[in-house]
Amino acid sequence: MTATGKREWTPDQLAAIRARRANILVAAAAGAGKTAVLVERIIQRLTDPEDPVSLENLLVVTFTEAAAAEMRQRIGAALEAAVARDPENEALRRQLLLLNRAHISTIHSFCLWVLRTYFYRLDLDPGFRVMDPAEADLMQLEVMDRVLEEAFAAEPDGGPVTDLADSLGGRGDANLVDLVLRVWEFSRSLPWPEAWLEQVTASYKVTPETPLESLPWYGELRQLITLELQEAAWYLEQARQAAAAPGGPAVYLENLENEKEQVTRLLEEVGDLPWEELNAKLAAVHFGRLKAARGEDVDPVLKERAGKLRNQARDLLYALKEDLCRDEAAVRAELERSGELVTTLVGLVRRFDAALREAKGRRNLIDFSDLEHLCLRVLLDEGAGPGRLQPSDVALELRQRFAEVLVDEYQDINTVQDAILTLVSRQDVAENNLFMVGDVKQSIYRFRLANPDLFLAKYRQYPEGEGGPNRRILLKANFRSRQGVVDGVNFIFRQVFSPLVGELEYDAAAALVGRAGYPENPAAATPAVEVYLQEGKVAADTGAGEPGAG
Template sequence: MAAFTDAQTDAINAQGGSVLVSAAAGSGKTTVLIERIIRMITRRENPIDVDRLLIVTFTRAAASEMKERLAKAINSLLENDPYNSLLLRQRQLMYNTSICTIDSFCGSVVREYFHILGVQKDFRLADENEIKVIGSEALESVLEDFYRENTPDFTALVDAFANKNGDDNLRAAVLKISDFLATQPFGDKWLDDMLLKYSPEIPVEQSLFGKILIKYARSMVDHSLLITINSIKLLDGDEKLRDANLPLLLDDKAYFEKLSERFEDGSWDEIKRFAETFVKGRLKTPKGYKDDPIKISIANSRDDVKKSVESICNIFMWSSEEIKNEIGYLSKTVAELFEVVKAYLSKFSEMKYAKNILSFSDVELLTV
């Protein structure tokens, strides 16, 4: 038996939940996995038959190596105990063990349940170029239908994305969202959930967009507070500079501390109103201090602070009412965009199924 480290032993014996093993190449991950499997199929209480395990690798070569090493490990145990019925059974079951790539596993599931999924059992996997051609034809067909209907919502959508190249941006957006949905197990639900985030009924500070903006503003406040505190500390080294500039810097410090508190419990409009109360003021330069390094340092820091405050005020430039009106307008545009995406995906699937082909992402989603 190989000697294992404490960490490897923990990975081998861990039960009752998921186990994540992160280790460098060549550190023995496969050996640890083989040992974990061996102990699961040979334990005295509730041993698991090896063909009840699903062992997934990234490549066919890795799957082949894994199967070979597992068979070798079982045969090695049989050399010392040739009449062990449990080991003999596991060696026999090795022929049915699922050691494969994720693509192979998903393909086998889809072919087994093709009658439920509405596909032909003899489907083939299309290559990337073929999928792109079909996708392009599907998008062209769908957009033609929308242009023909020419509803006000679609016209507004086209206008929102239009540029000198026509509707190229709209086409790119549809394809980008569709590619993303290929990674989601329940694409329609993701679209529906995302559309709910455009509800003008949600307080701005609690909305997806508000939270992102507040988080960004908070990072600038934290940075500004930090360099303000550092400037105050620098003043301790010079009495004249301290007497001349400490009150202004203490006001800055209080401003950022109170603004940070507003982020925690204030409404969007309360944050906006307070952000606009910053007093720019000017640092004072005592006689003979024009080129003083401490004076130059705190002056540069305060210029940085004032730029941050300008950026923060720009973030909170609009009132909550103005933002809600904008979100309400955007929700109609996004809803129409999602309708185009759904129509495209439906047409795309229809054209692929007509040719009896699937993409890798199709197979994975059908497995789910």
């Protein structure tokens, strides 16, 4: 704030407030004032002397009802202040009157408005009721019990469903129920769930001529192996340093250097190896017996450290070999067997979905997932196939109505919600008007099927420069925390974030910049930061001394 009480905006905040005629992604770090920026952008759109926008022509989507209420309150307070400064301004007074009718809501509230307004576009009774989550969960379990009872009754002497249940183990059918529900819930987070289910079953239909390396899971497997090899190489390097230190068990060095060379060479090759060669290379990794390290000049602490670290690398590599090393024929047999189980699972998911829709239809009920999918049906052209976001005439009508679509906490939306927002926003080169604010580092709702990859894709694709149809703006300044806290957070995040772990490189663009302006504490010129690490479980001791033969 200035001495007059007026807020001073940073250049990046001003860019986010004033940018126009583009799809804009604002990557706002913790404490960067993103809500204040979003409110100020809305106020400046409403009061623009050259091109003012009315509240009824804005769609503002927030993550929770509480956030929507706060946003509405902030906009109202800002409008009241503007009216107080210019009481004769009829346009501002009208915006205050429109505030309670403005589309400032969660995505589900917006979907509900679409369905109430355009129910006649669907086979939907306008008197429908939206179930609360507890009621929806109870209905799902009731329907699931009935579907499984019918499925088991149809195969009294055993069959595919019984086989699937047995393969999952556990007591009763709890694991089967959990798996069917999880697959069903994930499919419902996608715009075209049936197309995804088709793709899932098709991915297991592998002909003898299909190279294993071309299958969808092979790239994921390579990433996993790469991470494990990198970890093993780190353990071996730390063990080597302990052995090479004064007083260290120098007799270990020959083994450690040889073993690290094996791992490093495999790391360099893993990205290009076909299945058989990858297995052969993994199987060839060998950890020999260490020589005895005795004598008064050997430090027992360094000896124990080198031994433990080397054991960690060995155990990790041998676990990889045990899990992965098998010939191609065995893998293809496993894929065929898995394909049979997956086909049965997908069949159960479809039967459950049909039975649940029938049960809800009898009582004229819908759930939150139905809100999204029914809204999407209204907004999609009837001829649009899977993967094609072709707007219906309703979507085109809403595009004309909404001069701008503003989305808060964009990192926490799912794929079907993103499709809805894309359809109601203008995606023409000259009129792009989707404004998204979020921080992928604060995405914590994957358990609710949020898809932060949507944010990351735009973060990587959108340029920072203005003038194009898409633009990325970074809000890195933190106005909440002392510099010591900012430095501590940056230090920790640089260690844990990477494209493979955390999905983001914590570089200068992602790091926080301290701008809180707290007065200096003379008692702590260099403030210390306390970090408390909570471990879910402690790994078992791998032993020390002379590890045995590999």
